Amino acid sequence: MAPSTDTPTYLAVAGVLARSLSSAKPGSRLPSENELARTYGLHRQTARAVLQELERRHLVRRVRGRGTFVASLIDYRVGPGAAPSFSETVRRTGAAPRSETESIRLRAAPAAVRAELELATGAQVYLISRRRFVDDELVGCGDTYLAADLVPDLPRRLHRSASLYEALTEGYDLEPVRAVYRAEVELASERVTRRLGLDAQPWTIATRGIAECARLRRPIEVTAGWLRADVFRLVVEFGGR
Amino acid sequence: MAPSTDTPTYLAVAGVLARSLSSAKPGSRLPSENELARTYGLHRQTARAVLQELERRHLVRRVRGRGTFVASLIDYRVGPGAAPSFSETVRRTGAAPRSETESIRLRAAPAAVRAELELATGAQVYLISRRRFVDDELVGCGDTYLAADLVPDLPRRLHRSASLYEALTEGYDLEPVRAVYRAEVELASERVTRRLGLDAQPWTIATRGIAECARLRRPIEVTAGWLRADVFRLVVEFGGR
DNA sequence: GCTGCCTGGTTGACTAGACAACCAGCACTG
DNA sequence: CAGTGCTGGTTGTCTAGTCAACCAGGCAGC
Structure with missing residues (x-):
């Protein structure tokens, strides 16, 4: 399904989320690290890497104790x-x-x-x-x-x-x-x-x-x-x- | 020695390195992740976080298989x-x-x-x-x-x-x-x-x-x-x- | 009413260990 | 002499698990 040859899974999942994010409402909440890990069958640290990658691209904002939210520039x-x-x-x-x-x-x-x-x-x-x-x-x-x-x-x-x-x-x-x-x-x-x-x-x-x-x-x-x-x-x- | 109250160690070490980096020669090599971990008594992943933080600040450039080098903008x-x-x-x-x-x-x-x-x-x-x-x-x-x-x-x-x-x-x-x-x-x-x-x-x-x-x-x-x-x-x- | 405590859920930080990908240099082979 | 393959060192990725910091909301007690 993915056109990936051997891209790291955290980048692959980030890509999937990034695409779906473009049509998401700014401010809405993303799945938590644990939820993400469960649905994609990853370790929490890997799910974390996914969300951090999205944060690096300024697509989401992460708030400790609350969650991860869709950003807009x-x-x-x-x-x-x-x-x-x-x-x-x-x-x-x-x-x-x-x-x-x-x-x-x-x-x-x-x-x-x-x-x-x-x-x-x-x-x-x-x-x-x-x-x-x-x-x-x-x-x-x-x-x-x-x-x-x-x-x-x-x-x-x-x-x-x-x-x-x-x-x-x-x-x-x-x-x-x-x-x-x-x-x-x-x-x-x-x-x-x-x-x-x-x-x-x-x-x-x-x-x-x-x-x-x-x-x-x-x-x-x-x-x-x-x-x-x-x-x-x-x-x-x-x-x- | 550090004025830190409870700043994460990876930020503390990054701060130390950042200060010493300002007088370092652009292009020169930094200690590897393993060396850094050994000298500061950290796990390799934490040493990694240090170098990644410096990379985020555009103070160093990291090259897989070669090492981490002092950058200049x-x-x-x-x-x-x-x-x-x-x-x-x-x-x-x-x-x-x-x-x-x-x-x-x-x-x-x-x-x-x-x-x-x-x-x-x-x-x-x-x-x-x-x-x-x-x-x-x-x-x-x-x-x-x-x-x-x-x-x-x-x-x-x-x-x-x-x-x-x-x-x-x-x-x-x-x-x-x-x-x-x-x-x-x-x-x-x-x-x-x-x-x-x-x-x-x-x-x-x-x-x-x-x-x-x-x-x-x-x-x-x-x-x-x-x-x-x-x-x-x-x-x-x-x-x- | 409202203050304070507790609790469940979230992200942040750290240690532990493993394997992969990649690079430079070197020795060896054809 | 050119190319192949090996080797040690480097960063990249991933799993596993733990504790801390923080937030929101509920609830008991004043």
């Missing part, structure tokens, strides 16, 4: 001019995005940020840390650095605004415009791994950007973000119709 | 205007790139290609398949489709040129200019896996592009390429100084 489209918005990206798929502010801290600017924002030594910045959710599941996090002297009393103002963008634009007349943007696929650092509530370092789409204010003609914002690569897929596009 | 930089050249990218790292033509075939244009190149039904295209090497190791492959009527007698002409680009520019006065470009990280198809001489599907940086000819004012070339993601890393950049 969200395209994270990056192109010139269009700095992708997390909320927009998620909403387009029909899911519900949510951003949660972890903390707003006032601190001395790290050297790298100071250079990017053209600040004097000792200058202070606000560091805004956020967490990103899709359907109430934690899928990413991000940091934003803002020169403190440009946005006095930011925490309170931010409270009254729907978003940081709105606060900057309407509260301070500082509309930020993306100037430099960079994205890559990388393994999460230990710090990001912790923030995402995971114990093993996941692959992430890492983004870094600098935004300028047209009125002031200088950079005002440095951002860094990480999105789980088993939930999002990085797509780069230039040109097109 | 090459940045594949993508930006507006600058369609990255495989040869340029590799040469910048000091390694030796090589491209090898697998085949040049004349065939009816597939529907998707026909649409992109604005060809009539039944029109013919040349399909040029290439393989990409770094220091004589197979790391990628690519396909190029060209409208056959624009490049009569292509196979012979290509023989006398250093590259396809040169043949198009000087042989036919058809300088191609990148119009649409797209890159993403994806699991290799079975076909690409075969062409890369692997048995398990690897992650790849997949690129797709359409090039136009300024003189003719129409698209003349469709390209698709795959580079192994355990050798290259996709980096997207806009703006900058």
Whole structure:
């Protein structure tokens, strides 16, 4: 029945499941390791290898204590001019995005940020840390650095605004415009791994950007973000119709 | 000695090795699974998990029958205007790139290609398949489709040129200019896996592009390429100084 | 009501041992 | 001299079984 010559059984079974998975409902549950082993006559470790292979292909998500579930990737489209918005990206798929502010801290600017924002030594910045959710599941996090002297009393103002963008634009007349943007696929650092509530370092789409204010003609914002690569897929596009 | 509370031993050992690996020479060999198991007092399967974890992080490459070797990633930089050249990218790292033509075939244009190149039904295209090497190791492959009527007698002409680009520019006065470009990280198809001489599907940086000819004012070339993601890393950049 | 405990089911980690597939090098043979 | 076959070492696959960590839900007791 299988066209296999001598492919390992765990790959053969993974292939069978992968094909049936393409028409499965995202979020639905797969058989457990023990069930799988029983129905295919394998040892549990082999059934495990099957599910791990599917996880490696980002076709399923495995949750300890609960089971294995059908995954679905969200395209994270990056192109010139269009700095992708997390909320927009998620909403387009029909899911519900949510951003949660972890903390707003006032601190001395790290050297790298100071250079990017053209600040004097000792200058202070606000560091805004956020967490990103899709359907109430934690899928990413991000940091934003803002020169403190440009946005006095930011925490309170931010409270009254729907978003940081709105606060900057309407509260301070500082509309930020993306100037430099960079994205890559990388393994999460230990710090990001912790923030995402995971114990093993996941692959992430890492983004870094600098935004300028047209009125002031200088950079005002440095951002860094990480999105789980088993939930999002990085797509780069230039040109097109 | 380890700051671990109860991190799994395979992750702990992987951490130790990862740190020492950053200063190791790319290409040098790591201890074998058995050696590792002996020196750390583990079972071979656990030592195996250690090396597999390092492979997952793209820090090492494992070759059946030979051993485990220190890897090094090459940045594949993508930006507006600058369609990255495989040869340029590799040469910048000091390694030796090589491209090898697998085949040049004349065939009816597939529907998707026909649409992109604005060809009539039944029109013919040349399909040029290439393989990409770094220091004589197979790391990628690519396909190029060209409208056959624009490049009569292509196979012979290509023989006398250093590259396809040169043949198009000087042989036919058809300088191609990148119009649409797209890159993403994806699991290799079975076909690409075969062409890369692997048995398990690897992650790849997949690129797709359409090039136009300024003189003719129409698209003349469709390209698709795959580079192994355990050798290259996709980096997207806009703006900058 | 609701807090805390227990229980059955799930994935995670580890040890034990076996055989297969593959590679490089070497000696031997024709 | 070319090719064959052997051999030791390597990673790949698989079975067998154990304990741990975690989750959801049910249930008893406060």
